[in-house]
Amino acid sequence: MTQIDRRQFTQAAAALAALGMAPRAFAADVLKIGYVSPQTGPLAPFGEADKWVIEQMKSAFKDGITVGGRKYEVQIVLKDSQSNPNRAGEVANDLILKDKVALVLTAGTPETANPVSDACELNEVPCVSSVVPWQPWFFGRKGDPAKGFNWTYHMFWGLEDVIANFTNGWKQVQTNKKVGGLFPNDGDGNAWGDKELGFPKPLSSMGFTLTDPGRFQNGTQDFSAQIAAFKRDGVEIVTGVVIPPDAKTFLTQARQQGFRPKVITLGKALLFPGAIEALGDLGDGLTTEVWWSPSHPFTSSLTKQSAKALAESYESGTKKQWTQPIGFAHALFEVAADALSRAKSTKPADVRDAVVATSINTVVGPVKWGGQGPFKNVSKTPLVLGQWGKGQKYKYELTIVNNEAAPSIPVGGKIRLIAAA
Structure with missing residues (x-):
């Protein structure tokens, strides 16, 4: 780069900064979290609160997140399974292969969570799932109790x-x-x-x-x-x-x-x-x-809201009655934030290892893999x-x-x- 080029670049950067538009070269690295749920189709009530929760998370993550000593801007990419297992698997692959997400979250019956979990297991990308009793999630995916899964972790109750x-x-x-x-x-x-x-x-x-x-x-x-x-x-x-x-x-x-x-x-x-x-x-x-x-006596580790305050915030924000999936959509992001903040880097194995080591109190209750469920991949929640x-x-x-x-x-x-x- 010549001296003039440098001067022009510096002047341009200063002009952009004065307008509050920092050049992209100085922006934080981007970390993407994928989220798959049924936004449409017969299972849509399971995903009804997700967009509201994601808006809440944009505020919670507005200052970014530090992973392994590096600051990242957080982007949440929501995909609609359309209540269809094949579609759920397709959009999970898009998140992994096209969007290059660091972590996938998914919820809303086996028809969504199972194919998403399978795609993550196959592509060796960490995934946290919920809102499926653990038996259809684990055995429905041909899980072997002796081995479990390497990349996919689940939080919910059982039959x-x-x-x-x-x-x-x-x-x-x-x-x-x-x-x-x-x-x-x-x-x-x-x-x-x-x-x-x-x-x-x-x-x-x-x-x-x-x-x-x-x-x-x-x-x-x-x-x-x-x-x-x-x-x-x-x-x-x-x-x-x-x-x-x-x-x-x-x-x-x-x-x-x-x-x-x-x-x-x-x-x-x-x-x-x-x-x-x-x-x-x-x-x-x-x-x-x-x-x-x-009525659940739990508090969010992320926003410090009680279950009651979270439900009231949803009702005042949407003018709709509270619905059960609010808590678990919120708690999935609690787990994501906690695990990413402890991860050594954004590499899949490092994020997965941080997920495995999770032990936090969330708005749906304590979440801990290993010791709080029947297998290493399952953390049970109360019912x-x-x-x-x-x-x-x-x-x-x-x-x-x-x-x-x-x-x-x-x-x-x-x-x-x-x-x-």
């Missing part, structure tokens, strides 16, 4: 926890202990209905009788066969794990066909306020698992049981009605039977 919560609730009310199961032909349904890993064995050991009419496809329009089987066997409790549209179809047809169970406890479909509102009067009294709520009822602030509100499995999370009421018409 043993949901079974404990559901049955703890059922034991509090008077029924004939006859249970009807709705288990679709998908990652969750096959795990929940599995004779060894799922509901059948523990229910039998507790004196419950299970009627399982067999697998059905998501999006089915006719539940007459299931309803007929449940009526034939005198079922008073209905359980299962279905997508919101299928819950509405089943509940509407059950009412039309004169099937009135005393208890309906469904996973997945009854998590979200919008799904309950769409059910109208059918939503009152339904029970479901609660993985996060404003309680909730029931929907007519609300004060919103049309329907979720109240925690059993906390035997996680006593630190306070209950707000007792489980009640669904009122007969």
Whole structure:
């Protein structure tokens, strides 16, 4: 470079600086975090809060992050799985191969988290996943308990926890202990209905009788066969794990066909306020698992917000009712920030090693791999049981009605039977 060139470059740089536009050469290095969730399609309620959480994270990361002594500008790249496993795998590969992300985060049922985790394992890029019971995440990916996975780590509860919560609730009310199961032909349904890993064995050991009419496809329009089987066997409790549209179809047809169970406890479909509102009067009294709520006694390591403050911030910012995935979307970024700040560098192996060594208290509870789950890749989080009822602030509100499995999370009421018409 000649003397004149240098002078011109210096003058140009000074002019840009005066305008608040530093030349790109002086900007911080960029570190990208990828996030895959269902923004559209039937699983979209699982991703409803993600854009809000990511906006919150842009503020949390506004000063950048230091990794291995170097300061990085943080960019979060959100990809939509479209509720499709093939699409989830494709966008994960895009994040890894095109966007060159340092870490992938993913949440929202096996149909999203499993293919994303598989893509990361194959490409040797660290991944933290959530919002899938650990059995369909681990065994659904052909995990070997003796070996585990090298690049993919998971934080959520397991089927043993949901079974404990559901049955703890059922034991509090008077029924004939006859249970009807709705288990679709998908990652969750096959795990929940599995004779060894799922509901059948523990229910039998507790004196419950299970009627399982067999697998059905998501999006089915006719539940007459299931309803007929449940009526034939005198079922008073209905359980299962279905997508919101299928819950509405089943509940509407059950009412039309004169099937009135005393208890309906469904996973997945009854998590979200919008799904309950769409059910109208059918939503009152339904029970479901609660993985996060404003009542949870935990605080964010990143923003220092309590669970209650985080939920209130979401409600005031979006003018919508709080929803359970807020906590886990937020906690995934807590884990990312904590791991990256401890990593020796942004190299995949260094980031992965930092993830493995995680031990933090998040807004969903403690997260630690190795010792807080069944395998090295799984960190379990607490679970309680909730029931929907007519609300004060919103049309329907979720109240925690059993906390035997996680006593630190306070209950707000007792489980009640669904009122007969």
